[in-house]
Amino acid sequence: MDKLTIALAKGRLADEGLKLxxxxxxxxxxxxxxxxxxxxxxxxxxxxxxxxxxxxxTYVEKGVADIxxxxxxxxxxxxxxxxxxxxxxxxxxxxSIAGFKEQSIFKKNEVLKxxxxxxxxxxxxxxxxxxxxxxxxxxxxxxxxxxxxxxxxIVDIVQTGSTLKANDLVVLEDLEDIxxxxxxxxxxxxxxxxxxxxxxxxxxxx
Amino acid sequence: MQFKSILEELAATKFRxxxxxxxxxxxxxxxxxxxxxxxxxxxDEFVCSNLRTDSKKTVxxxxxNSEVYxxxxxxxxxxxxxxxxxxxxxxxxxxxxNSKIYLNNENYNIKEMRQMGIEYLGEDxxxxxxxxxxxAVNLMKxxxxxxxxxxxxxxxxxxxxxxxxxDIELEIKIKNYIAKKNKHGLKSLLKKNNIKSLLLENxxxxxxxMEEVINQAREYPMNIGMQNxxxxxxxxxxxxxxxxxxxxxxxxxxxxxxxxxxxGIIFKGYYFQSNKKILSGGRYDRLTEKFGEKASAIGFSVDxxxxxxxxxxxxx
Numbered sequence: 001m002d003k004l005t006i007a008l009a010k011g012r013l014a015d016e017g018l019k020l021x022x023x024x025x026x027x028x029x030x031x032x033x034x035x036x037x038x039x040x041x042x043x044x045x046x047x048x049x050x051x052x053x054x055x056x057x058t059y060v061e062k063g064v065a066d067i068x069x070x071x072x073x074x075x076x077x078x079x080x081x082x083x084x085x086x087x088x089x090x091x092x093x094x095x096s097i098a099g100f101k102e103q104s105i106f107k108k109n110e111v112l113k114x115x116x117x118x119x120x121x122x123x124x125x126x127x128x129x130x131x132x133x134x135x136x137x138x139x140x141x142x143x144x145x146x147x148x149x150x151x152x153x154i155v156d157i158v159q160t161g162s163t164l165k166a167n168d169l170v171v172l173e174d175l176e177d178i179x180x181x182x183x184x185x186x187x188x189x190x191x192x193x194x195x196x197x198x199x200x201x202x203x204x205x206x
Numbered sequence: 207m208q209f210k211s212i213l214e215e216l217a218a219t220k221f222r223x224x225x226x227x228x229x230x231x232x233x234x235x236x237x238x239x240x241x242x243x244x245x246x247x248x249x250d251e252f253v254c255s256n257l258r259t260d261s262k263k264t265v266x267x268x269x270x271n272s273e274v275y276x277x278x279x280x281x282x283x284x285x286x287x288x289x290x291x292x293x294x295x296x297x298x299x300x301x302x303x304n305s306k307i308y309l310n311n312e313n314y315n316i317k318e319m320r321q322m323g324i325e326y327l328g329e330d331x332x333x334x335x336x337x338x339x340x341x342a343v344n345l346m347k348x349x350x351x352x353x354x355x356x357x358x359x360x361x362x363x364x365x366x367x368x369x370x371x372x373d374i375e376l377e378i379k380i381k382n383y384i385a386k387k388n389k390h391g392l393k394s395l396l397k398k399n400n401i402k403s404l405l406l407e408n409x410x411x412x413x414x415x416m417e418e419v420i421n422q423a424r425e426y427p428m429n430i431g432m433q434n435x436x437x438x439x440x441x442x443x444x445x446x447x448x449x450x451x452x453x454x455x456x457x458x459x460x461x462x463x464x465x466x467x468x469x470g471i472i473f474k475g476y477y478f479q480s481n482k483k484i485l486s487g488g489r490y491d492r493l494t495e496k497f498g499e500k501a502s503a504i505g506f507s508v509d510x511x512x513x514x515x516x517x518x519x520x521x522x
Contacts, residue, residue: 063481087390186483187476189387190354190456193414
């Protein structure tokens with residue numbers, strides 16, 4: 001069997017992904033609690049690496065990892081040159097515009113201020129709308145922005161909506177469904193086509 | 207590439223020049239003439255024939271009277287401009303270039319990339335297709351590591367799109383999903399737009415062994431264009447077999463060319479453990495019409511930075 005390197009985003013997506021790989025004995029002695037970042041299963045010729053979510057794409061794009069599991073939110077935010085070969089169906093949530101109840105997201109001639117962790121995505125969404133915007137890039141606790149008057153609305157991923165609720169915000173518009181995706185390096189996809197197809201079957205539970 | 211000293215850099219330049227000379231000899235021995243295309247081209251013209259290209263990536267320049275030009279992001283267009291101003295339709299013409307293209311990279315810095323390539327114009331399509339694929343494989347064999355030549359046809363899907371009722375914007379969206387090998391995205395887009403097409407739903411499975419894929423494609427109704435596309439690919443089978451090229455060919459009917467002007471066979475070459483597309487090309491008869499006359503035309507280009515880089519690694 002050819003060697004295969006899989007990049008996983010530390011956290012929930014990695015847990016869900018590893019569960020599926022475990023079923024097929026592709027995983028051995030991975031201890032996510034440890035600080036070790038690279039685990040190799042010599043018997044099956046598979047290496048798992050654990051990186052930050054946004055770095056999964058980088059590792060796969062540059063060909064250091066052959067495939068990776070990453071959230072659609074991160075794929076939408078970064079322009080990447082990778083194949084997006086499968087919707088894994090877990091890690092489901094939504095990209096939504098949120099703000100105060102009954103607030104309008106259309107301000108005729110005024111600028112709509114939007115706080116978000118995903119500026120590129122916000123620009124792409126509003127490009128087609130007739131609304132001037134100012135995007136404020138934040139790195140976390142985006143919900144705070146409308147409360148503190150930093151922005152009119154936010155664009156963020158919403159799962160249960162409990163963080164919104166706790167901060168008196170509501171979803172004003174749903175934009176896009178998000179879930180975990182299997183991505184592949186373009187050259188690996190060619191040379192390890194059979195192997196990657198096998199992985200697709202494993203992850204699809206076929 | 208970064209070098210520690212000027213001598214090291216000059217030695218690398220010498221190394222590269224030797225390889226370029228070797229390729230130039232190969233092209234000239236095969237009957238190709240050197241051509242030196244212009245560095246500029248009109249922005250409008252480029253965008254018009256490449257609808258899916260991200261125009262941010264092209265490097266713009268202004269002329270004295272404020273017309274927008276770009277530094278050529280590919281070489282074929284300028285080669286054609288040069289040739290078709292004096293084209294004599296009855297004579298086939300083979301040319302090669304050793305040149306550079308210019309694109310903005312992710313950090314919006316201008317990137318200079320070396321390319322060598324060949325174009326074969328006005329020849330019987332089948333003969334030219336065969337010669338092009340053979341030369342592409344011969345070139346890839348110059349480096350001692352496994353390689354794959356990905357082969358498809360843009361005519362197949364383009365002919366299908368003539369058949370079904372979708373506007374150009376949707377067609378581009380569909381093609382972008384196919385280009386990303388994004389099955390689920392494609393499926394939900396088709397569903398959202400109420401397009402019932404078994405062919406589009408299954409297009410991403412149409413890759414692998416040539417015969418199997420062609421048989422699979424035959425299960426769907428085809429118009430003349432699609433039939434021609436498949437025939438052009440099948441016609442190459444003999445030359446693959448007689449030159450022992452089959453192990454290198456990976457057939458893929460879902461291939462979408464990076465540039466929209468291709469309208470026949472398209473191909474890309476990759477080396478094992480090199481993360482770049484080394485070679486890419488295809489047939490582009492349709493593009494020649496823009497320069498006056500429709501003629502048979504096919505060509506490919508080689509990413510010389512990567513090609514030389516791999517040979518340099520091999521030499522060390």
